[in-house]
Amino acid sequence: MEGPRSPRETELPQVLDFLNKKLRSEAPWSIAAEYPTAFTPNNLHNMRIIADEERVLSHAVLKPLIIKSPHVIYKVAAIGSVVTDDQHRGQGLSTTVIKDCLRSAQEQSCDIAILWTDLFDFYRRMGFELAGSExxxxxxxxxxxxxxxxxxxxxxxxxxxxxxxxxxxxxxxxxxxxxxxxxxxxxxxxxxxxxxxxxxxxxxxxxxxxxxxxxxxxxxxxxxxxxxxxxxxxxxxxxxxxxxxxxxxxxxxxxxxxxxxxxxxxxxFLGMIKIVNFEQLSAKIKRAFRAEGVADFVLEKQGDHFVFGIGQDLYTITHETDMVRLLFGPIDYRAIGIFKEETVAKFEKIMPLNLWVWGWDSI
Ligand SMILES: CC(C)(COP(=O)(O)OP(=O)(O)OC[C@H]1O[C@@H](n2cnc3c(N)ncnc32)[C@H](O)[C@@H]1OP(=O)(O)O)[C@@H](O)C(=O)NCCC(=O)NCCS
CATH class of the missing domain: 3.40.630.30 (Gcn5-related N-acetyltransferase (GNAT))
Known part of the structure; x- marks a missing residue:
C-alpha cells in the first residue's frame, strides 16, 4: 500500500473510475462533470490517493478557493469526494488522506478548510465543527x-x-x-x-x-x-x-x-470548518478590526487555548471548535452574555465574519 500521494496524470482516468463506481454508481455522467474545477489535470497536485499496486483504495480532493468579503480575503480549502474502498474501511485510510489534505492546505496558506457532509462525528475527530450560517x-x-x-x-x-x-x-x-x-x-x-x-x-x-x-x-x-x-x-x-x-x-x-x-x-450551518493557519487568520481579522478603528482586538493562541476579546474584556476559549463558531457564527455574542455591551458593539463591526461559499464551489 502506498500514499497518500497525488495521482500521476496517467492515473487520472483510473481515479475517476474509482470515484464514479463508489460515489456515482447511478449516474450516467462522470463525477468530473460535477466538479469541473476540482478534477482537472491542473488540480492533480490537490488530489490524494492511497493505492494498492494497481488499485485506488482511498481518495480525497482539495480545491483551494480565494473568497473575497468586505473585511477579509480568505484562502479556503474545500475538501470533497472522500471515499475508501468497501474492503479497506476502518483501517484509518480516510483519516490519513484527509490529514494529508489538511497538511497541504496549510502549506498552500489556506486559512481554513471546509467540507459538506452528514458524517459529523467522523470529521469532528479531525477537528472540524459545524459553523458559519446558511x-x-x-x-x-x-x-x-x-x-x-x-x-x-x-x-x-x-x-x-x-x-x-x-x-x-x-x-x-x-x-x-x-x-x-x-x-x-x-x-x-x-x-x-x-x-x-x-x-x-x-x-x-x-x-x-x-x-x-x-x-x-x-x-x-x-x-x-x-x-x-x-x-x-x-x-x-x-x-x-x-x-x-x-x-x-x-x-x-x-x-x-x-x-x-x-x-x-x-x-x-455553512459547513464543517477547521482552522488550518491560525496565526495568518488571526492577523487578517486584526487588520480588519484596525481598519474599523478597533486597535485593541485580541485573538491569541496560548498553548492549547485561545485568548479572545477586546481591550481588557478578554476570555479564554478552550476548544478550537468553539473559536470557529465564535469567528464564523452561529454563536451570538450578545446571547452568551459574557462580554460587555460595548465589547459586543465593537465585535459586531465585523463579526461574525461574513463567509459564504456559493453552490458551484462546494465539492
Ligand atoms: C466514511 C468513509 C470515507 C471512512 O473511510 P475509512 O477509510 O473507513 O475511515 P477511517 O478508517 O479513517 O476511519 C474510520 C472510522 O470512522 C468511523 N466512521 C465511519 N463511518 C462513519 C459514520 N458514518 N459516522 C461516524 N463515524 C464513521 C468508523 O467507525 C471508524 O472509527 P474507528 O476507527 O473508531 O473504528 C468510508 O466509510 C466511505 O468511503 N464511505 C462511503 C462514502 C462516504 O460516505 N464518504 C463521505 C463523504 S463526506
Missing part, C-alpha cells in the same frame, strides 16, 4: 410581484460573461474566471433560470441542481433583490411545486423580502 427558504406558494418589463427564460444556452457580471457584484464570492463559469454552466442536472431587461441585459439568474446533488435547491443566484424576487415568482409559477433557495445570512434585503411571503425559513 439560511434557506422553501417557497411554498406562488407570489405576485409588481408588473415589470422583465422577460424570463429557462434556456440553458447563456453566455457565461452575463452570469459572471452579476456574480461579481456579490459582496462575498470566490475568485472565478469566465471560463470556470462556462464549465459550471454545463454541469449535468442543472436548471438555469434567467430574467432579462428589454435591452437584452441579464437582470437576474438562479441555478437549480448540481449533478446528483441540490435538486430542487437554488444554490447560485444573482441580480438585485427586486429582479431576483421577480425571477423567483416566475420559477414558482413555472414549477407548480415548492422549491428552496439557499442564501447567505448577510443577504439581509432578500431575507427580509422573502420573510413577508408564504415561505418556510430554515437556519443551518
Amino acid at each position: 439560511i434557506s427558504f422553501v417557497i411554498e406558494d406562488n407570489f405576485n410581484m409588481p408588473v415589470s418589463n422583465l422577460s424570463f427564460s429557462t434556456d440553458s444556452k447563456i453566455a457565461p460573461d452575463a452570469i459572471y457580471r452579476l456574480y461579481s457584484q456579490h459582496s462575498v464570492n470566490s475568485v472565478r474566471s469566465i471560463e470556470e463559469t462556462r464549465k459550471f454552466l454545463s454541469i449535468p442536472q442543472t436548471q438555469i433560470y434567467t430574467a432579462w431587461e428589454p435591452n437584452g441585459q441579464l437582470a437576474a439568474y438562479a441555478i437549480e441542481g448540481k449533478g446528483i446533488d441540490l435538486g430542487g435547491y437554488i444554490h447560485e443566484w444573482g441580480g438585485s433583490t427586486s429582479k431576483l424576487l421577480s425571477l423567483l415568482s416566475f420559477i414558482r409559477a413555472k414549477k407548480g411545486t415548492p422549491f428552496t433557495i439557499i442564501c447567505p445570512k448577510h443577504s439581509q434585503n432578500l431575507i427580509r423580502e422573502l420573510e413577508t411571503r408564504h415561505v418556510t425559513k430554515n437556519s443551518g
Whole structure:
C-alpha cells in the first residue's frame, strides 16, 4: 500500500473510475462533470490517493478557493469526494488522506478548510465543527410581484460573461474566471433560470441542481433583490411545486423580502470548518478590526487555548471548535452574555465574519 500521494496524470482516468463506481454508481455522467474545477489535470497536485499496486483504495480532493468579503480575503480549502474502498474501511485510510489534505492546505496558506457532509462525528475527530450560517427558504406558494418589463427564460444556452457580471457584484464570492463559469454552466442536472431587461441585459439568474446533488435547491443566484424576487415568482409559477433557495445570512434585503411571503425559513450551518493557519487568520481579522478603528482586538493562541476579546474584556476559549463558531457564527455574542455591551458593539463591526461559499464551489 502506498500514499497518500497525488495521482500521476496517467492515473487520472483510473481515479475517476474509482470515484464514479463508489460515489456515482447511478449516474450516467462522470463525477468530473460535477466538479469541473476540482478534477482537472491542473488540480492533480490537490488530489490524494492511497493505492494498492494497481488499485485506488482511498481518495480525497482539495480545491483551494480565494473568497473575497468586505473585511477579509480568505484562502479556503474545500475538501470533497472522500471515499475508501468497501474492503479497506476502518483501517484509518480516510483519516490519513484527509490529514494529508489538511497538511497541504496549510502549506498552500489556506486559512481554513471546509467540507459538506452528514458524517459529523467522523470529521469532528479531525477537528472540524459545524459553523458559519446558511439560511434557506422553501417557497411554498406562488407570489405576485409588481408588473415589470422583465422577460424570463429557462434556456440553458447563456453566455457565461452575463452570469459572471452579476456574480461579481456579490459582496462575498470566490475568485472565478469566465471560463470556470462556462464549465459550471454545463454541469449535468442543472436548471438555469434567467430574467432579462428589454435591452437584452441579464437582470437576474438562479441555478437549480448540481449533478446528483441540490435538486430542487437554488444554490447560485444573482441580480438585485427586486429582479431576483421577480425571477423567483416566475420559477414558482413555472414549477407548480415548492422549491428552496439557499442564501447567505448577510443577504439581509432578500431575507427580509422573502420573510413577508408564504415561505418556510430554515437556519443551518455553512459547513464543517477547521482552522488550518491560525496565526495568518488571526492577523487578517486584526487588520480588519484596525481598519474599523478597533486597535485593541485580541485573538491569541496560548498553548492549547485561545485568548479572545477586546481591550481588557478578554476570555479564554478552550476548544478550537468553539473559536470557529465564535469567528464564523452561529454563536451570538450578545446571547452568551459574557462580554460587555460595548465589547459586543465593537465585535459586531465585523463579526461574525461574513463567509459564504456559493453552490458551484462546494465539492
Ligand atoms: C466514511 C468513509 C470515507 C471512512 O473511510 P475509512 O477509510 O473507513 O475511515 P477511517 O478508517 O479513517 O476511519 C474510520 C472510522 O470512522 C468511523 N466512521 C465511519 N463511518 C462513519 C459514520 N458514518 N459516522 C461516524 N463515524 C464513521 C468508523 O467507525 C471508524 O472509527 P474507528 O476507527 O473508531 O473504528 C468510508 O466509510 C466511505 O468511503 N464511505 C462511503 C462514502 C462516504 O460516505 N464518504 C463521505 C463523504 S463526506
